[in-house]
Amino acid sequence: MHVRVRAGAVEDVRLEIYEPPRFFEAFLRGRRHTEPPDITARICGICPVAYQMSACLAIEAACGIEVSAPVADLRRLLFCGEWIESHALHIYLLHAPDFLGYASALDLAREGRGRGLVERGLALKKAGNAIMELVGGRAIHPVNVRVGGFYRAPARTEMAALAEKLRVALDLALDTVAWAAGFEFPDFHHDHEMLALVTPGQYAIDRGTVASTGGLTFAPAEFEDYVIEEQVPHSTALHARLAGRGRYLTGPTARYTLSGQWLSPVARQAADAAGLGAECRNPFRSILVRAVEVVYAVDEALRLIDRYEPPAPCYLEVPPRAATGHGATEAPRGVLFHRYAIDADGLITSARIVPPTSQNQASIEDDLRRFVADRLDLDDRQLTWQCEQAIRNYDPCISCSTHFLDLTVDRG
Amino acid sequence: MTGQDSPGQRTVVVGVGNEFRRDDGAGPAVIARLRALQPGDASLSGVTLALSDGEPGRMIDLWEGTRLAVVIDAVRDSRMPPGHLYQLAVDALTGVADGAASSHGIGLGDTVELARVLGRLPARLTVLAVAGRDFGLGTGLTAEVAAAVGELVEQVREIVRR
Numbered sequence: 363m364h365v366r367v368r369a370g371a372v373e374d375v376r377l378e379i380y381e382p383p384r385f386f387e388a389f390l391r392g393r394r395h396t397e398p399p400d401i402t403a404r405i406c407g408i409c410p411v412a413y414q415m416s417a418c419l420a421i422e423a424a425c426g427i428e429v430s431a432p433v434a435d436l437r438r439l440l441f442c443g444e445w446i447e448s449h450a451l452h453i454y455l456l457h458a459p460d461f462l463g464y465a466s467a468l469d470l471a472r473e474g475r476g477r478g479l480v481e482r483g484l485a486l487k488k489a490g491n492a493i494m495e496l497v498g499g500r501a502i503h504p505v506n507v508r509v510g511g512f513y514r515a516p517a518r519t520e521m522a523a524l525a526e527k528l529r530v531a532l533d534l535a536l537d538t539v540a541w542a543a544g545f546e547f548p549d550f551h552h553d554h555e556m557l558a559l560v561t562p563g564q565y566a567i568d569r570g571t572v573a574s575t576g577g578l579t580f581a582p583a584e585f586e587d588y589v590i591e592e593q594v595p596h597s598t599a600l601h602a603r604l605a606g607r608g609r610y611l612t613g614p615t616a617r618y619t620l621s622g623q624w625l626s627p628v629a630r631q632a633a634d635a636a637g638l639g640a641e642c643r644n645p646f647r648s649i650l651v652r653a654v655e656v657v658y659a660v661d662e663a664l665r666l667i668d669r670y671e672p673p674a675p676c677y678l679e680v681p682p683r684a685a686t687g688h689g690a691t692e693a694p695r696g697v698l699f700h701r702y703a704i705d706a707d708g709l710i711t712s713a714r715i716v717p718p719t720s721q722n723q724a725s726i727e728d729d730l731r732r733f734v735a736d737r738l739d740l741d742d743r744q745l746t747w748q749c750e751q752a753i754r755n756y757d758p759c760i761s762c763s764t765h766f767l768d769l770t771v772d773r774g
Numbered sequence: 775m776t777g778q779d780s781p782g783q784r785t786v787v788v789g790v791g792n793e794f795r796r797d798d799g800a801g802p803a804v805i806a807r808l809r810a811l812q813p814g815d816a817s818l819s820g821v822t823l824a825l826s827d828g829e830p831g832r833m834i835d836l837w838e839g840t841r842l843a844v845v846i847d848a849v850r851d852s853r854m855p856p857g858h859l860y861q862l863a864v865d866a867l868t869g870v871a872d873g874a875a876s877s878h879g880i881g882l883g884d885t886v887e888l889a890r891v892l893g894r895l896p897a898r899l900t901v902l903a904v905a906g907r908d909f910g911l912g913t914g915l916t917a918e919v920a921a922a923v924g925e926l927v928e929q930v931r932e933i934v935r936r
Binding site: 385386404405408447450451455466467468471472477480481484487488491500501502503 | 792793794825826827829830831832835884887888891892911912
């Protein structure tokens with residue numbers, strides 16, 4: 363991250379983020395149309411399900427296939443597992459130590475009460491892990507997902523055992539919201555246009571129409587008409603903007619703002635009790651939104667399990683045809699868009715992946731510009747620490763690292 | 775594949791890494807070789823062979839309650855030539871974190887320390903590491919690291935026999 367200061371004012375803030383999906387796009391060309399779920403799952407160890415699901419939706423759209431409602435429900439359940447895992451990791455091991463004044467989760471765990479908090483986070487995360495293992499076949503890079511559905515549908519008895527774990531996790535998730543509600547949040551707000559999938563009547567996770575707080579609504583197939591990615595000189599990551607409008611923000615706070623009215627009653631009550639209003643424009647409060655989303659994901663998983671019948675068949679054959687398909691899902695970090703063109707033999711001729719982190723980059727830089735401007739009296743070490751916190755609000759892939767920021771300040 | 779012994783008697787071998795990040799795939803490559811050997815190798819009987827992306831919660835879940843955990847990972851170490859092998863007992867791991875080449879930033883050293891603080895270390899933990907050369911995007915190990923996979927497999931077999 364580079365900051366240029368002139369005459370006591372921030373003149374420029376640039377964030378350089380390394381971006382891997384371009385390699386995968388090239389790697390996908392010439393592969394069979396059945397392969398992207400397995401290949402793209404390797405892009406991210408924390409959100410492989412989102413990559414798999416966006417890939418499946420896009421390829422199924424290209425081939426004119428729509429999976430059955432029970433298969434779609436099983437996908438949504440798997441997605442809940444990923445949200446629980448990813449959010450619990452971020453809340454407890456990365457984000458909460460910032461608010462509690464610890465350098466890392468390790469330092470937090472060394473304190474008397476901190477140990478119990480880290481244990482609670484790991485236990486909550488493990489519930490998500492259990493969903494991933496049962497429905498996805500394993501916890502990392504799930505192997506049970508295929509274009510058209512699943513290789514194997516879990517038995518009802520297996521689901522019953524999973525529900526036992528989730529009922530315990532629901533209490534942990536509710537405790538997490540109440541705990542995070544007590545943090546002190548810096549008074550900082552943004553005015554970015556926020557963008558997320560919406561599925562009226564239901565909190566969007568596994569599919570939806572793209573919508574924004576500025577009133578935009580469009581189908582995933584129109585994504586590239588509305589979202590423009592462009593090179594910027596200072597970063598290998600492309601910057602996304604809405605055509606004719608500018609920067610925007612995707613992720614938990616955008617989802618909450620656009621779909622908060624469709625949270626389940628228990629998640630809605632938790633959000634209200636935590637003081638979250640109808641929208642969330644303070645990025646530091648994203649930890650609270652993630653905690654509410656964990657409550658929702660656990661609750662939603664229990665609802666899906668309660669009515670679960672193993673889908674039969676558990677997958678549809680998806681014969682290829684020459685066409686282009688688009689898919690978008692809500693990864694834990696925001697909207698994840700995939701587009702594939704395949705030929706009549708089922709070989710991929712082009713692929714495009716737009717991950718949430720690159721969509722948010724312009725908004726993160728804008729936040730940092732204003733954030734740094736109020737903190738120019740800090741020395742570089744203090745400023746680095748606070749900027750890391752500000753970036754961590756957005757949970758970009760780079761924030762997996764506890765100390766990731768290489769800050770240079772040119773003070774003129 | 776999963777060990778059938780009671781908790782406390784189990785042995786787990788964990789390959790850490792991502793085979794789409796060149797030499798970061800060394801750990802998974804060792805696990806693949808061990809899986810091929812396991813059916814006919816008495817020393818590997820009942821040993822759990824697992825893959826991990828290094829994420830701390832799942833790592834701790836994999837090794838908690840085991841008699842022995844062997845973790846295989848690739849590391850960046852500019853002081854050593856690619857393919858150089860390391861064998862570290864748990865007490866020697868403090869400070870390894872910065873050298874871990876995981877695609878995510880919470881290093882193995884921090885994970886071990888976190889498990890120690892939480893009282894969730896295995897009874898015995900050995901880390902086998904190999905110095906990688908290329909951690910960029912792409913599949914396939916560089917020649918030096920590929921050449922070390924056989925020796926890593928032999929070291930695992932020797933350790934689990936003890």
